[in-house]
Amino acid sequence: MGTPLPITIEHTDGNARAGTITTPRGSLTTPVFMPVGTRGAVKTLDTGDMEALGTQIMLGNTYHLMERPGADVIESLGGLHGFLNWDGHLLTDSGGFQIFSLKPKISEDGATFKSIYDGATQHLTPERAVKVQEQLGADIAMILDVVPALPAEPEVVREFMERTLRWAERNRAAHTHRTQAQFGIVQGGVDVDLRAESAARTVEIGFDGYAVGGLSVGESRDQMVPALAAATAELPTDRPRYFMGLGDPIGLVEAVNNGIDMFDCVLPTRLARHGTALTSAGRLNLKRAEFERDDGPIDPNFEHPLSSRYSRGYLRHLLKAGEPTAGRILSLHNLAWLADLTDRMRAAIVAGTFQELRAEIHATWSQ
Amino acid sequence: MGTPLPITIEHTDGNARAGTITTPRGSLTTPVFMPVGTRGAVKTLDTGDMEALGTQIMLGNTYHLMERPGADVIESLGGLHGFLNWDGHLLTDSGGFQIFSLKPKISEDGATFKSIYDGATQHLTPERAVKVQEQLGADIAMILDVVPALPAEPEVVREFMERTLRWAERNRAAHTHRTQAQFGIVQGGVDVDLRAESAARTVEIGFDGYAVGGLSVGESRDQMVPALAAATAELPTDRPRYFMGLGDPIGLVEAVNNGIDMFDCVLPTRLARHGTALTSAGRLNLKRAEFERDDGPIDPNFEHPLSSRYSRGYLRHLLKAGEPTAGRILSLHNLAWLADLTDRMRAAIVAGTFQELRAEIHATWSQ
Numbered sequence: 081m082g083t084p085l086p087i088t089i090e091h092t093d094g095n096a097r098a099g100t101i102t103t104p105r106g107s108l109t110t111p112v113f114m115p116v117g118t119r120g121a122v123k124t125l126d127t128g129d130m131e132a133l134g135t136q137i138m139l140g141n142t143y144h145l146m147e148r149p150g151a152d153v154i155e156s157l158g159g160l161h162g163f164l165n166w167d168g169h170l171l172t173d174s175g176g177f178q179i180f181s182l183k184p185k186i187s188e189d190g191a192t193f194k195s196i197y198d199g200a201t202q203h204l205t206p207e208r209a210v211k212v213q214e215q216l217g218a219d220i221a222m223i224l225d226v227v228p229a230l231p232a233e234p235e236v237v238r239e240f241m242e243r244t245l246r247w248a249e250r251n252r253a254a255h256t257h258r259t260q261a262q263f264g265i266v267q268g269g270v271d272v273d274l275r276a277e278s279a280a281r282t283v284e285i286g287f288d289g290y291a292v293g294g295l296s297v298g299e300s301r302d303q304m305v306p307a308l309a310a311a312t313a314e315l316p317t318d319r320p321r322y323f324m325g326l327g328d329p330i331g332l333v334e335a336v337n338n339g340i341d342m343f344d345c346v347l348p349t350r351l352a353r354h355g356t357a358l359t360s361a362g363r364l365n366l367k368r369a370e371f372e373r374d375d376g377p378i379d380p381n382f383e384h385p386l387s388s389r390y391s392r393g394y395l396r397h398l399l400k401a402g403e404p405t406a407g408r409i410l411s412l413h414n415l416a417w418l419a420d421l422t423d424r425m426r427a428a429i430v431a432g433t434f435q436e437l438r439a440e441i442h443a444t445w446s447q
Numbered sequence: 448m449g450t451p452l453p454i455t456i457e458h459t460d461g462n463a464r465a466g467t468i469t470t471p472r473g474s475l476t477t478p479v480f481m482p483v484g485t486r487g488a489v490k491t492l493d494t495g496d497m498e499a500l501g502t503q504i505m506l507g508n509t510y511h512l513m514e515r516p517g518a519d520v521i522e523s524l525g526g527l528h529g530f531l532n533w534d535g536h537l538l539t540d541s542g543g544f545q546i547f548s549l550k551p552k553i554s555e556d557g558a559t560f561k562s563i564y565d566g567a568t569q570h571l572t573p574e575r576a577v578k579v580q581e582q583l584g585a586d587i588a589m590i591l592d593v594v595p596a597l598p599a600e601p602e603v604v605r606e607f608m609e610r611t612l613r614w615a616e617r618n619r620a621a622h623t624h625r626t627q628a629q630f631g632i633v634q635g636g637v638d639v640d641l642r643a644e645s646a647a648r649t650v651e652i653g654f655d656g657y658a659v660g661g662l663s664v665g666e667s668r669d670q671m672v673p674a675l676a677a678a679t680a681e682l683p684t685d686r687p688r689y690f691m692g693l694g695d696p697i698g699l700v701e702a703v704n705n706g707i708d709m710f711d712c713v714l715p716t717r718l719a720r721h722g723t724a725l726t727s728a729g730r731l732n733l734k735r736a737e738f739e740r741d742d743g744p745i746d747p748n749f750e751h752p753l754s755s756r757y758s759r760g761y762l763r764h765l766l767k768a769g770e771p772t773a774g775r776i777l778s779l780h781n782l783a784w785l786a787d788l789t790d791r792m793r794a795a796i797v798a799g800t801f802q803e804l805r806a807e808i809h810a811t812w813s814q
Contacts, residue, residue, distance in 0.1 A: 121765055121772035124491070128753065149739060149764040156740050157760045165756045372516060373523050386495065389532045393524045397516040398488055404771055405488035 082255050082262040085220070085288040087320045087341060093434040095312070095339040098426045101320050103219050104259045105169055110320070110341035111422045113332070114139045114171060115349065115415050119148065120163060122415075123349055124408040127166050132386060133415055136168060139344045142213055143175035147197045151215035159217030170218035171344070174209040174251075177293075177325070180227050188243070191226075206247045210254040210262075218260065220289065222324075223251035225265040227294045237269035241278050248285050261288035263322060269294065270303040272310035279314035289320040292340070296326045305334055312339040329358065329421060330445045333438045336425050348418050352410035355399040358417045362444050366410070371396040378413050382420060387413035449622050449629040452587070452655040454687045454708060460801040462679070462706040465793045468687050470586050471626045472536055477687070478703050478789045480694070481506045481538060481711035482782050486515070487530060489782075490716055491775040494533050499753060500782055503535060506711045509580055510542035514564045518582035526584030537585035538711070541576040541618075544660075544692070547594050555610070558593075573614045577621040577629075585627065587656065589691075590618035592632040594661045604636035608645050615652050628655035630689060636661065637670040639677035646681035656687040659707070663693045672701055679706040696725065696788060697812045700805045703792050715785050719777035722766040725784045729811050733777070738763040745780050749787060754780035 083104060091098040101108040115122045115130065118141045122130065130138060140160055145151065157163045160170050176191075184193035190205030209224035225244040228236050244267045255262045264287035268274030282290060292311050295304050308323070315321055320342055323335045327345020335343060348358060355367045359379035366378070374392035382388065390409050398406035421441075428437040450471060458465040468475040482489045482497065485508045489497065497505060507527055512518065524530045527537050543558075551560035557572030576591035592611040595603050611634045622629045631654035635641030649657060659678050662671050675690070682688055687709055690702045694712020702710060715725060722734045726746035733745070741759035749755065757776050765773035788808075795804040 119765070119768040119770055120761070121770050124771045124775065126772050126776055127756070144768075148768055149760075153740055153760065153764070157742050157758060162742070163758075163761050163764075165758075165761070373520055375524050375529075389494070391524060391530075391532075393516070393520065394487070394530050394532070397520070397530075398486070401486040401511075401515055403486055403488050404491045404774075405493050407771075408491065408775070409493055 082252070082257070082288045083259055085261040085320055086318055089317060091430045093429040093432050094337065096336045096425070096429045096434045097339055097341060098429040099320075099341060101341070103169060103261065105219055108136045108169055109426065111332070111336050111425050112136055112342050113327070113418045113422050114342060114344035116141070116344055116346045117164070118346065119144045120160075122411065123353065124404060124411050127164050129386075129412065130166065130168070133412065134419060135415070137219075137342075138164075138166065138168065138170055140170060140172045140216065140218060141175070141178060142172045142209065142216065143178035145172075145216060146175065146212045147195055151212045155215040155217070159215070161217065169220070171220040172213045172216050172218040172222065173324070174213065174222040174224040175204055176209070176224050176227065179204060186226060186243075188246075190224075206250040207254040210251055214255070214257040214260060217257070220261045220263060221255070221257070222263050222291060223248050223265055223287075225267060225293055227267065227297075228269060230269055230294070230297055230299055232269060234271065237271055237274060241267045241269075241274055245278065245281050245285075248282055252285055252287065263287055263289040263291045263320075265291045265293040265324070266311045266315075267294050268307065268311070270299050270307045272306050275307045275310040276314050279311040283314060283316060287319070289322060290315045291322040291324050293324045295323070296331055301330070301334065305338065308335065308338045308340070315339070327418070328445070329441050332418075332421065333425065333441045336429075337434070337438055348414040349411045352414045353407035355406065355410065357410055358414045360444065362447055366392055366395045367399050368396070378410075379417065382417055384413065384416040384420075387416060449619070449624070449655045450626055452628040452687055453685055456684060458797045460796040460799050461704065463703045463792070463796045463801045464706060464708060465796040466687075466708060468708070470536060470628065472586055475503045475536055476793065477708035478699070478792050479503055479709050480699070480785045480789050481709060482716065483508070483711055483713045484531070485713065486511045487527075489778065490720065491771060491778050494531050496753075496779065497533065497535070500779065501786065502782070504586075504709075505531075505533065505535065505537055507537060507539045507583065507585060508542070508545060509539045509576065509583065510545035512539075512583060513542065513579045514562055518579045522582040522584070526582070528584065536587070538587040539580045539583050539585040539589065540691070541580065541589040541591040542571055543576070543591050543594065546571060553593060553610075555613075557591075573617040574621040577618055581622070581624040581627060584624070587628045587630060588622070588624070589630050589658060590615050590632055590654075592634060592660055594634065594664075595636060597636055597661070597664055597666055599636060601638065604634075604638055604641060608634045608636075608641055612645065612648050612652075615649055619652055619654065630654055630656040630658045630687075632658045632660040632691070633678045633682075634661050635674065635678070637666050637674045639673050642674045642677040643681050646678040650681060650683060654686075656689060657682045658689040658691050660691045662690070663698055668697070668701065672705065675702065675705045675707070682706070694785070695812070696808050699785075699788065700792065700808045703796075704801070704805055715781040716778045719781045720774035722773065722777065724777055725781045727811065729814055733759055733762045734766050735763070745777075746784065749784055751780065751783040751787075754783060
């Protein structure tokens, strides 16, 4: 089951794709960055802000939402769309990534762990992850997978990959939602052969879209890129591809350079709340004393009505004073800046100049 | 010196006034509630939000801003208007109210106290309070006064009143800003004779507008109203009158009923951050369990595009989860609701139905 999620590829430049994903709700242009509303809101922002940013799709975290307020509460309030009063697209993860940071006991049936909220023992199976996400009712749901902590021995990586594949079949069989797409997840660590095998066998099961999981978790870029390339080479061209948990500019251009369409990360908004802006000159820590009397905007090369009206001096003051407004303005800026980067990637793919943009981002962000 | 700040009274209903204050920057309709941006921002909101709320005038706290980032920094960034990127009106207090909570040593010259930021010994005189506010450059500045903690012995109240009057002359003499109005402050505790004397002698010195200070600090309403009435009876009708530190609905209608035009308070936004909404049914604590699955708006009788799209159930969840977005949405709601209350007061004064509105507010909020 699941709703097929076709992507029309309008332009390619090497392996980089500019496309349009069509869903029952509407369409999404790619590449697309998905801001993360972990507990039902992007921190410091509201749904009106996300609309003002032109956000196409947001992500919600199933683990947190199933704990608080509970999937049945969200379902009774109109699902996640009604809960947030959000007409745009939504994607929910499966809860797996949060759970695996809780050191669960994993059996063939599922994962057993203690709630971070009340310490109660919880058990999450692929079937329950599907059911909970159907209650949340996002446009795209993710399968429950198992992710080894890297680095790991080859046999451990294979074991996790094989279990993810067995669980993938159960996830797929359990999915009954009529208008929700379901994405499979490719595992395999940084082993290119395992990545290729995992991708091919996940495609064999057949999902509405495909994610690459378990990367950008501490491995080097020289390990990440070949593993990613090995995975995307096996994925169908007419389905969306999503790199989970990626939000740094170099990571984004490398992912797009290897055929990825979608990404998400809490990094841009977390950095914002700690006073760091993404700019055309790289990361800018606005708490630095040199900005005390700086009346210039956050990024002189990026204008946005929601954020560039505020001076660096004003933002430095708000940050030093601990005013929550600082995190808000910088969250708006960082999300707008990343949306602009995806727009620029799309335009470069269309113009056949993606490698120039990629080189520019490397030159700026490798420093 | 100072810029005369005429108020045109368009309608009265008893002592209640509906007017328009004209400043070099433009005009303000009254009654008007002034949201407080203590450290240069209304907590959780930005200047764009204040514009979306239709806020006419905001307040900044001189004590906090002179400590961080410093009046010279703000002056170099275009004064408080440039610092906030705010074209609307601004008022700064004198710093006195914050300082008097720091248990200062008060001499005839000024107040000596320890900074809450770094413990350094600071000395604030009327002349310095004027100078700092001129650097901040708000449209309206307040004199530095001395406020006795109530209840206090009559001789203490008189002593503070007399010193405030002596300081008022020094404040007035020090003021040189060409487009900034300066308001005197009436003291006198809850003693009606002292209030009348303080008001008359403050008017004799001559200011561009007049504030009533040192009330709504814990005294009963039966003490507050006569003291207020005694003060406003002595104030000229063609100058604005400002009740400092007032933000509860009954307080607002009582102040307007006694001829007040302006008020400010951190209460509406502080309540918001703690989960309490101002509504047509009184205070509503949205953390209560009964709201878990409530899909209704915060106040069914008050629609506002910035806040009423969110359900009580959603807000309860965000509050329980500690999401800063909850404080943001409720701050928007509470400020919009209070602005609406001032609009309703103005309309009632024009229609001659102010006593009906006053009775309604008492009936709702006395519970």
